[in-house]
Amino acid sequence: MSIRESRFDVKRLASLVKLRLSPEEEKLFSVQLSRILEFFNRLDKAQVDDVEPTFHPLEIYNVFREDIVSPYPSDKLLSLPSRVKERYIWAPRM
Amino acid sequence: MSELKPIIGLEVHCQLTNLRSKLFCSCSADYRGKPPNTNICPVCIGEPGSLPVLNREALISVLKVAIALKADISRFTYFSRKNYFYPDLPKNFQISQYDGAGGIPIARGGSIDIGGRIVRIRRIQLEEDPGRIVYEGTITSSTGLLMDYNRSGIALVEIVTEPDITSPREARVFLEKLRSLLEYIGVFDGSLEGAMRCDANISIPGGGRVEIKNISSFHDVEKALSFELARQKQRMVRGLGVIRETRHWDPRRRITVSLRVKEEEQDYRYFPEPDLPPIIVTDALIEEAERSMPILPYEKIDLYVSKYGLSRGLAEILVSSKDLSELYDKIVECYGKPGRVASWLIEDLLPLLDKLGVGVKDSKAKPEDIAYLLKSIDEGLIDRSRALSMLRSMVLEGSRPVIVFEHSLESRISLVELDRIISEVVEAEGKAFQDAIRNPKALNYLVGLVVKRCGGRADPREVYKLLSKKVREYRRSRR
Amino acid sequence: MKETYTLKLIQEIESGSLPLDEYLARKAEAIAKLEPILNSFITVVKGFEKSRIERLGLLKGLTVAIKDNICMEGIETTCGSLILRGYKPSYDATVVERIKKNSGVITGKTNMDEFAMGSTTEWSAFGPTRNPWDPCRVPGGSSGGSAAAVASGESDLALGSDTGGSIRCPASFCGVVGLKPTYGLVSRYGLIAYANSLEQIGPIARDVYGCALLLTAIAGYDPRDSTSIDRSYTDYRYALIEGLEGFRLGVVRELLGEGVDQRVSSCIEESIYRFESLGATVEEVSIPSISFALPAYYIIAMAEASSNLARYDGVRYGMSLSARDYDWSRYYEDVRSRGFGLEVKRRIILGAYVLSAGYYDRYYIKALKVRTLIKKGFMEVFKRFDALIGPSMPILPFRIGEKIEDPLELYMCDIDTVPVNLAGLPAISIPCGLVDDLPVGLQIIGSYFCEDTILRIAYNLEAALDLRLKPVFSEVCV
Structure with a gap:
C-alpha cells in the first residue's frame, strides 16, 4: 500500500455509511479495499487535465x-413499514 | 463588554408557499393540518425505484427571488445530493445544491438594505424540505420517533448571507425585510407556521464561530442570538474562550445547547444528482420570471416619495408589508390624497388593527369603504371617535360605513337653500363644472364644496344627485 | 423472415394450435420442474398461469420474467437482499405497466446479485442461480436469474438491468440474446437504483426477434423519469428485415486484449468471417481510452451506489429490527450491517471514500473525465462504422465459487461490457458459438439510439449461424 492510501480508515468510512463491521470484515476489507484502490490508481496514468467531466451520459437539460x-x-x-402508529411511521429514538 | 461586537451571518430557509405541488413530485404543497402521512407518494417518501422530476414553477419562483435580491443568476446550474443520515430524511440524502468551492447555486450575490446598512447575499439555492419528527412521549423519555412525511419534499429556497449583520436586532430586521420582499413577489406567505426557518452563525472577536440551528421563526432569531451573544461574552470575560461548535436553539427553554463540536463535522459527500439533468437558465426563463414580478418594495418606496411626495420614513412603513401597501394603493385609487391617506392609515388604522390583534390581510374592511369613511371624516360628516368605532366594526365584521348626519333632522338643509348653494358653487367653480361635464368623476370635487358650504347639513348623496341633474340639464341646453 | 423460436411460438398461440392456457400451464410446469435445480426466481407470481387475456396485444400472452430490482405492485421485490425482504412496492415500474398493457404475462421476480452488484448471481441473499448449460457453473450476472429463466424455458422473455454488463454478461453465459438500450430509451421509473447514470432496463430473449419484440413494448418516453428521452415510437421488429450489404463493422482491439480466453476470440473471429460473407466490411479499430474504463466504471458506480443505498435504514420498508430501546443511529447500523451482504458493503464503503473530502477530485472527478474521453472515443469511431463488435465476456462461464473470494478478479471480467455503460451506448449480446458445450456471446455496440442497427446485425448473424441452442436443463414449447 502506498503512502497516499495510508489514511484509508475502513472503520471511519463504514460509520459514514452507517455500517458496523465485524472484526473479520474489518480485517478482510482493509486488505481488499486497499487493493481495489490501487486498481483505481491506474487512472493516474490517464491524461485528463483539460477534459470536462461527464456527469450525465446524455447531454440533456431543463427537464421539468x-x-x-x-x-x-x-x-x-x-x-x-413494519410499525405504524396512528398513521405515523415509527422510527427509533434520538 | 459592549465593544465585543458580534459578526453574524444567516442561512434562511423559506418554503415557496406559492407552489401548488412539491419540488420533485405531484403531492400537494399544502400539507398543513392534514392527518399524518396522507400527503405522500413514492418520490417524497423515498420508496425504492422512484425518481424526482423538477417543478418548473419552483425554478421560476427562485429566479424571482434572485431578481428581487438583485443577485447574479447562474446561466448553468444543477442539483447535488447532500449525503447524511437523519430520521427526517427519507432517502438519507437531501437533494440540494453544492455549497462548497466550485458549486453553482441558482444565484449568487445581491443584497438587502436594512435601513442604511447593506447585508450582502452569498448564495440563493433550491432544495427539498425533510419530513417532520414527532416525539413519542417526551423528548427525553421518548422510546421512538413518529415520522410524518407530509412536509417531505416541499420546495425550499435557501438564502445565505455574508457575515454582515452586527447585532441580534439587525438579524431580525433583516429577516423582516426578507419576508416582506418575498411576500411582495408572491412566492412566500410568512403567516404560515414554520414557513421560514433559519440557522445563524455568530462569533465575537477572539472567539470561535458558533452555528445555531433550529430557529423556527424570525421572532426567535433575535432571542436566540441575544442569548448566544450574552453566553459568548460571558465566556470571554471569564477567560474561558468560545469554541467552534454547532448549537441547537431550544425555543421552550429559550437557550442554546451544544449539538456537536466542529471536529466531528460531517462529510456530506456532495455529488451531482444523477436523476436530474442540469439546468440552463435561458433568457426565456429569466424573462418569464421578470414578467411576473410586481413592483418591488424598494422601487415602491421611491415611487411613493417621488410621485406622492411622502416622506421616506412614511413610505417605508407603508411598504414594510405587502398587504398594507396594497391597501394603501387601493384607498388612494378611490380617494386620491396620498399624503392624507398615508398619515391616517398609520395614525388611526394601524394602531386600531394592532389593538384588535388583526393583521392587515385579515381585516374585513373593504378599501373603498375605508376611502368613503376617510372622505366623510375630511368633509366633517363624522367625527374621529365615531369614525374609529365604525372602523372597528368594518374591520371585524366587514360592515359598510353608514354616515348618519351628525345633526338632527330639523337642522337638515332645505331643498331651496341647497339648490341656491349649488347654483352659487357652480357659478364660482365654472372650470370645475366644465370638467364635470366631460368627466363625471370630477363631480366629486363639487359635491365636496357644496357639502362643506352647507356645514354638514346636506346629504352628499343628495348633493351628488342634484349636481348630476344640473350637468344633464346643461348638456341638454347645449344641444 | 427466419422462423426462430419466439416467432414460431407467437404463430402457434395466434393460430390456436397452442392455446394460451395450455402454453401458460406448460410454463408453470417448467418452472416447477426446473426451479429446484436452477433457482432462477426469487418469487414466482402465484397463479400467473391462470391469466386470461381479452385481446392479445403486442406480446401475445408470452411469459415475461422480471428482474427482482424492478418494482411490481404488491409482489415482493428484494433486489436479492435481506434488507428488502418483505418489501412489496406500492406501484408498478413503468416497464411493468407497459408489459401488462401489451399483454405480457409476468411469471415472477428473478434472482440477481444483491442490488445488481456482481457478475455471477452468487451474491444473492437467496442463493446462487445455476447455469442451465452446466449447473455447476455461474449463469453470469447480475441478471443471472432472468438469463437462466429464458435459456431454460422457464420464461420466454425476461427483463434485466445493465449497469456495467448485467444483461450482456448473463446473456452470454446462458446462450441467450440480451440488449442494453441507449441510456434514456427505457424508463428507469421503478428500477431500484444501483448506479443511476449508468443503468438501463433491457430485454432478454431466446432470439433476436424476442428481444426486438420486448424492446418495442418497453421503450419510450416517460415523464416520470427526467433522464428519459422523448422519441417517436419505433417497432424494432421492422429493423430485422434487411440484410447487411455494405455495413461497416469495427472490431475494437481493446475488447480483445489480454485476458480474453483464446477459445472466446476464435469464436468471435468465426463470426467476423460470417459478417464478411453477409456483405459487411470488417476492420480493426482502436479506442485507447477504453483501457481506463474499468476503474472509471467502478468509481462512478460505487459513488452513486453509496448514496442510493443510504435509504435502506429499516424504517419505511423492508427489513426491520424489533428491539424496542434503540438509538436511531445504532438501529440504522444494525439493520444495514445485517441486511447488506459483503459485496454491497465493500462497494458502499469505497463509494463513500471516492466522494469524501480530499478524494473527490482524485477519484470521482477523474473517473468522470475518463468517461468523457471514452464517450469521445466512441463518437469518433462511429463516424466510420455502423457498429462495433467484440466479445461480451472475455471468458467462458466458470464454476460457482471459483472467483467469489477475490473481488478484483471478478471486476476484471467486466472489461468488455463497462465501456458502453460509461458512454450510454446501446449494445447487444448474441450467442455466436459453443465451446465445450458452453455458450460464447458476441457483443455488438451501436451508436446512440441505433438499437435498430444492432438488432439487424444480430438478427442476420443469428440466421446465418442457425445455432439452435438448447441447454441441458431446459423445457421449451416449440
Whole structure:
C-alpha cells in the first residue's frame, strides 16, 4: 500500500455509511479495499487535465414538470413499514 | 463588554408557499393540518425505484427571488445530493445544491438594505424540505420517533448571507425585510407556521464561530442570538474562550445547547444528482420570471416619495408589508390624497388593527369603504371617535360605513337653500363644472364644496344627485 | 423472415394450435420442474398461469420474467437482499405497466446479485442461480436469474438491468440474446437504483426477434423519469428485415486484449468471417481510452451506489429490527450491517471514500473525465462504422465459487461490457458459438439510439449461424 492510501480508515468510512463491521470484515476489507484502490490508481496514468467531466451520459437539460397536484393513494405506502402508529411511521429514538 | 461586537451571518430557509405541488413530485404543497402521512407518494417518501422530476414553477419562483435580491443568476446550474443520515430524511440524502468551492447555486450575490446598512447575499439555492419528527412521549423519555412525511419534499429556497449583520436586532430586521420582499413577489406567505426557518452563525472577536440551528421563526432569531451573544461574552470575560461548535436553539427553554463540536463535522459527500439533468437558465426563463414580478418594495418606496411626495420614513412603513401597501394603493385609487391617506392609515388604522390583534390581510374592511369613511371624516360628516368605532366594526365584521348626519333632522338643509348653494358653487367653480361635464368623476370635487358650504347639513348623496341633474340639464341646453 | 423460436411460438398461440392456457400451464410446469435445480426466481407470481387475456396485444400472452430490482405492485421485490425482504412496492415500474398493457404475462421476480452488484448471481441473499448449460457453473450476472429463466424455458422473455454488463454478461453465459438500450430509451421509473447514470432496463430473449419484440413494448418516453428521452415510437421488429450489404463493422482491439480466453476470440473471429460473407466490411479499430474504463466504471458506480443505498435504514420498508430501546443511529447500523451482504458493503464503503473530502477530485472527478474521453472515443469511431463488435465476456462461464473470494478478479471480467455503460451506448449480446458445450456471446455496440442497427446485425448473424441452442436443463414449447 502506498503512502497516499495510508489514511484509508475502513472503520471511519463504514460509520459514514452507517455500517458496523465485524472484526473479520474489518480485517478482510482493509486488505481488499486497499487493493481495489490501487486498481483505481491506474487512472493516474490517464491524461485528463483539460477534459470536462461527464456527469450525465446524455447531454440533456431543463427537464421539468408543470406545477400540478396529483394525489397518491397514501394508504398503499403505509402498508410498507413494519410499525405504524396512528398513521405515523415509527422510527427509533434520538 | 459592549465593544465585543458580534459578526453574524444567516442561512434562511423559506418554503415557496406559492407552489401548488412539491419540488420533485405531484403531492400537494399544502400539507398543513392534514392527518399524518396522507400527503405522500413514492418520490417524497423515498420508496425504492422512484425518481424526482423538477417543478418548473419552483425554478421560476427562485429566479424571482434572485431578481428581487438583485443577485447574479447562474446561466448553468444543477442539483447535488447532500449525503447524511437523519430520521427526517427519507432517502438519507437531501437533494440540494453544492455549497462548497466550485458549486453553482441558482444565484449568487445581491443584497438587502436594512435601513442604511447593506447585508450582502452569498448564495440563493433550491432544495427539498425533510419530513417532520414527532416525539413519542417526551423528548427525553421518548422510546421512538413518529415520522410524518407530509412536509417531505416541499420546495425550499435557501438564502445565505455574508457575515454582515452586527447585532441580534439587525438579524431580525433583516429577516423582516426578507419576508416582506418575498411576500411582495408572491412566492412566500410568512403567516404560515414554520414557513421560514433559519440557522445563524455568530462569533465575537477572539472567539470561535458558533452555528445555531433550529430557529423556527424570525421572532426567535433575535432571542436566540441575544442569548448566544450574552453566553459568548460571558465566556470571554471569564477567560474561558468560545469554541467552534454547532448549537441547537431550544425555543421552550429559550437557550442554546451544544449539538456537536466542529471536529466531528460531517462529510456530506456532495455529488451531482444523477436523476436530474442540469439546468440552463435561458433568457426565456429569466424573462418569464421578470414578467411576473410586481413592483418591488424598494422601487415602491421611491415611487411613493417621488410621485406622492411622502416622506421616506412614511413610505417605508407603508411598504414594510405587502398587504398594507396594497391597501394603501387601493384607498388612494378611490380617494386620491396620498399624503392624507398615508398619515391616517398609520395614525388611526394601524394602531386600531394592532389593538384588535388583526393583521392587515385579515381585516374585513373593504378599501373603498375605508376611502368613503376617510372622505366623510375630511368633509366633517363624522367625527374621529365615531369614525374609529365604525372602523372597528368594518374591520371585524366587514360592515359598510353608514354616515348618519351628525345633526338632527330639523337642522337638515332645505331643498331651496341647497339648490341656491349649488347654483352659487357652480357659478364660482365654472372650470370645475366644465370638467364635470366631460368627466363625471370630477363631480366629486363639487359635491365636496357644496357639502362643506352647507356645514354638514346636506346629504352628499343628495348633493351628488342634484349636481348630476344640473350637468344633464346643461348638456341638454347645449344641444 | 427466419422462423426462430419466439416467432414460431407467437404463430402457434395466434393460430390456436397452442392455446394460451395450455402454453401458460406448460410454463408453470417448467418452472416447477426446473426451479429446484436452477433457482432462477426469487418469487414466482402465484397463479400467473391462470391469466386470461381479452385481446392479445403486442406480446401475445408470452411469459415475461422480471428482474427482482424492478418494482411490481404488491409482489415482493428484494433486489436479492435481506434488507428488502418483505418489501412489496406500492406501484408498478413503468416497464411493468407497459408489459401488462401489451399483454405480457409476468411469471415472477428473478434472482440477481444483491442490488445488481456482481457478475455471477452468487451474491444473492437467496442463493446462487445455476447455469442451465452446466449447473455447476455461474449463469453470469447480475441478471443471472432472468438469463437462466429464458435459456431454460422457464420464461420466454425476461427483463434485466445493465449497469456495467448485467444483461450482456448473463446473456452470454446462458446462450441467450440480451440488449442494453441507449441510456434514456427505457424508463428507469421503478428500477431500484444501483448506479443511476449508468443503468438501463433491457430485454432478454431466446432470439433476436424476442428481444426486438420486448424492446418495442418497453421503450419510450416517460415523464416520470427526467433522464428519459422523448422519441417517436419505433417497432424494432421492422429493423430485422434487411440484410447487411455494405455495413461497416469495427472490431475494437481493446475488447480483445489480454485476458480474453483464446477459445472466446476464435469464436468471435468465426463470426467476423460470417459478417464478411453477409456483405459487411470488417476492420480493426482502436479506442485507447477504453483501457481506463474499468476503474472509471467502478468509481462512478460505487459513488452513486453509496448514496442510493443510504435509504435502506429499516424504517419505511423492508427489513426491520424489533428491539424496542434503540438509538436511531445504532438501529440504522444494525439493520444495514445485517441486511447488506459483503459485496454491497465493500462497494458502499469505497463509494463513500471516492466522494469524501480530499478524494473527490482524485477519484470521482477523474473517473468522470475518463468517461468523457471514452464517450469521445466512441463518437469518433462511429463516424466510420455502423457498429462495433467484440466479445461480451472475455471468458467462458466458470464454476460457482471459483472467483467469489477475490473481488478484483471478478471486476476484471467486466472489461468488455463497462465501456458502453460509461458512454450510454446501446449494445447487444448474441450467442455466436459453443465451446465445450458452453455458450460464447458476441457483443455488438451501436451508436446512440441505433438499437435498430444492432438488432439487424444480430438478427442476420443469428440466421446465418442457425445455432439452435438448447441447454441441458431446459423445457421449451416449440
